[in-house]
Amino acid sequence: MAKQEDQFKKVISHAKEYGYIFQSSEIYDGLSAVYDYAQNGVELKKNIREYWWKAMVQMHENIVGIDASILMHPTTWKASGHVDAFNDPLIDNKDSKKRYRADVLVEDYCAKIETKIEKEVKKAQKRFGDSFDKEQFVATNPRVVGYQEKINTILSRLGKSLENEDLADVKTLIEELEIADPLTGSKNWTDVKQFNLMFGTQLGASADSSMKVYLRPETAQGIFVNFLNVQKTGRMKIPFGIAQTGKAFRNEIVARQFIFRMREFEQMEMQFFVKPGTQRKWYEQWKETRLKWHLSLGMGKDNYRFHDHEKMAHYADAAADIEFKFPFGFKELEGIHSRTDFDLKAHEEHSGKKLQYFDHEENKSYVPYVVETSIGLDRMFLAVFSKALQEEELENNTTRTVLKLPAVLAPTKAAVLPLIKRDGLPEVARKIVEDLKWDFNVSYDEKDAVGRRYRRQDAAGTPFCITVDHDTLEDNTVTIRHRDTMEQKRVKIEDLRTIIKKEVDIRSWLMKM
Numbered sequence: 001m002a003k004q005e006d007q008f009k010k011v012i013s014h015a016k017e018y019g020y021i022f023q024s025s026e027i028y029d030g031l032s033a034v035y036d037y038a039q040n041g042v043e044l045k046k047n048i049r050e051y052w053w054k055a056m057v058q059m060h061e062n063i064v065g066i067d068a069s070i071l072m073h074p075t076t077w078k079a080s081g082h083v084d085a086f087n088d089p090l091i092d093n094k095d096s097k098k099r100y101r102a103d104v105l106v107e108d109y110c111a112k113i114e115t116k117i118e119k120e121v122k123k124a125q126k127r128f129g130d131s132f133d134k135e136q137f138v139a140t141n142p143r144v145v146g147y148q149e150k151i152n153t154i155l156s157r158l159g160k161s162l163e164n165e166d167l168a169d170v171k172t173l174i175e176e177l178e179i180a181d182p183l184t185g186s187k188n189w190t191d192v193k194q195f196n197l198m199f200g201t202q203l204g205a206s207a208d209s210s211m212k213v214y215l216r217p218e219t220a221q222g223i224f225v226n227f228l229n230v231q232k233t234g235r236m237k238i239p240f241g242i243a244q245t246g247k248a249f250r251n252e253i254v255a256r257q258f259i260f261r262m263r264e265f266e267q268m269e270m271q272f273f274v275k276p277g278t279q280r281k282w283y284e285q286w287k288e289t290r291l292k293w294h295l296s297l298g299m300g301k302d303n304y305r306f307h308d309h310e311k312m313a314h315y316a317d318a319a320a321d322i323e324f325k326f327p328f329g330f331k332e333l334e335g336i337h338s339r340t341d342f343d344l345k346a347h348e349e350h351s352g353k354k355l356q357y358f359d360h361e362e363n364k365s366y367v368p369y370v371v372e373t374s375i376g377l378d379r380m381f382l383a384v385f386s387k388a389l390q391e392e393e394l395e396n397n398t399t400r401t402v403l404k405l406p407a408v409l410a411p412t413k414a415a416v417l418p419l420i421k422r423d424g425l426p427e428v429a430r431k432i433v434e435d436l437k438w439d440f441n442v443s444y445d446e447k448d449a450v451g452r453r454y455r456r457q458d459a460a461g462t463p464f465c466i467t468v469d470h471d472t473l474e475d476n477t478v479t480i481r482h483r484d485t486m487e488q489k490r491v492k493i494e495d496l497r498t499i500i501k502k503e504v505d506i507r508s509w510l511m512k513m
């Protein structure tokens with residue numbers, strides 16, 4: 001656990017030191033769970049967004065994008081259920097005065113049991129070596145089976161109590177499990193209460209005419225209310241999808257895990273409109289497609305898993321998360337939900353407008369069903385960044401800090417370095433930058449010895465360093481150094497573009513899907 005915390009602290013400080021993420025309004029001591037993306041962070045975030053947009057919109061003939069506004073008519077949120085049901089169960093500790101999400105306290109308790117399972121698996125793996133069968137071990141080892149049964153019992157009771165709005169039982173569960181305030185160890189809890197997560201504000205200046213509006217808590221509703229506009233103007237035929245990326249806002253109670261849970265964050269969502277009755281097929285298909293998208297980035301199959309929901313959101317008939325192994329354990333990265341016709345029907349009822357599709361093959365109109373894929377861009381950023389940050393032991397007994405970002409996502413693709421600051425080398429290096437910048441984000445770096453510059457670029461996540469030396473003046477060749485292997489090759493300046501493109505091009509990465 002302490003090792004995990006150390007690793008997470010390193011992620012946070014590295015993100016600041018290398019210009020990825022700053023605390024918002026830091027000079028005023030920051031604003032809780034709100035962050036700013038710095039010069040490198042904004043590029044990484046943009047590249048993740050593009051990677052998603054290419055895969056989800058531009059590679060699908062039947063998916064189009066929109067960019068709906070953050071403020072929407074307030075009835076939207078009545079119809080979607082957010083005014084009445086977008087609540088978190090919260091509990092206060094009477095001694096520490098700290099506030100927690102009651103369900104998260106219970107889930108964290110289960111995560112600790114899960115860590116015990118992982119330890120047992122590791123021990124057995126060591127003992128049995130190559131002959132170790134993880135699946136069989138997990139299914140048969142009495143201690144592991146016992147742990148798993150305990151987790152299942154707790155989570156199923158939690159799910160039922162929340163579904164039935166039985167908040168008294170959630171408190172009883174916390175007491176029975178003897179869950180203590182993680183900061184102080186106190187078990188002196190208040191009752192569990194519901195808390196609405198939407199941020200409200202006023203639209204208009206005068207007291208009489210102003211209207212209460214909300215900052216959208218999800219981008220999805222902007223898609224639902226535009227469903228018919230897009231379908232008609234785009235002449236879309238079912239099945240088809242509408243995608244968008246954009247900011248969402250939630251007044252999160254527990255917002256302590258850096259950019260994992262923020263109050264202002266960005267979502268990348270796609271609603272796929274299908275014929276009623278076919279939603280399960282599409283749900284399974286999108287689960288598979290989205291996992292493939294994640295795996296295409298090469299961050300290790302073992303770092304992902306599905307978590308099928310027992311407790312559904314108010315709109316879903318099936319739901320699963322793709323969980324990622326963050327520095328603090330497996331947590332939700334993306335949700336895939338079969339949302340039925342709940343949203344479109346609710347908007348029909350509240351607006352009095354028909355939101356139906358005329359199916360020429362069936363010769364009838366219906367309200368389509370929806371399968372949604374929804375991923376937090378900031379959470380994806382954290383997944384990529386935390387996985388990429390590594391300390392490597394080198395052969396000469398030194399270590400290097402390297403940020404092994406997938407090259408397609410790296411903010412700067414190459415740094416061009418003159419070996420020394422004279423003899424015409426800077427001029428040649430500048431010329432290379434001028435040429436490459438048409439195709440890639442590249443930088444120029446002449447300060448310090450070249451070895452230190454390599455380390456700096458490794459830590460910043462730059463996949464290539466291009467060094468201009470005296471031979472360059474003779475034969476128009478440079479060395480190109482790979483961040484991950486540290487291998488250096490002599491290549492012609494005219495070949496640089498092709499060499500870099502091969503490794504950073506979206507096409508070659510997405511082809512792995």
Ligand code: GAP
Pocket residue numbers: 217218219220250252259260261262263265266267269332333334335372374375376377378379
């Ligand atoms: N439209 C469905 C929806 O909003 P959700 O599971 O509440 O579903 C989808 O959110 C994704 O948005 C999550 O999987 C997560 O990646 C991201 N997300 C949700 N709340 C977040 C927060 N407070 N901070 C950062 N990302 C968040």
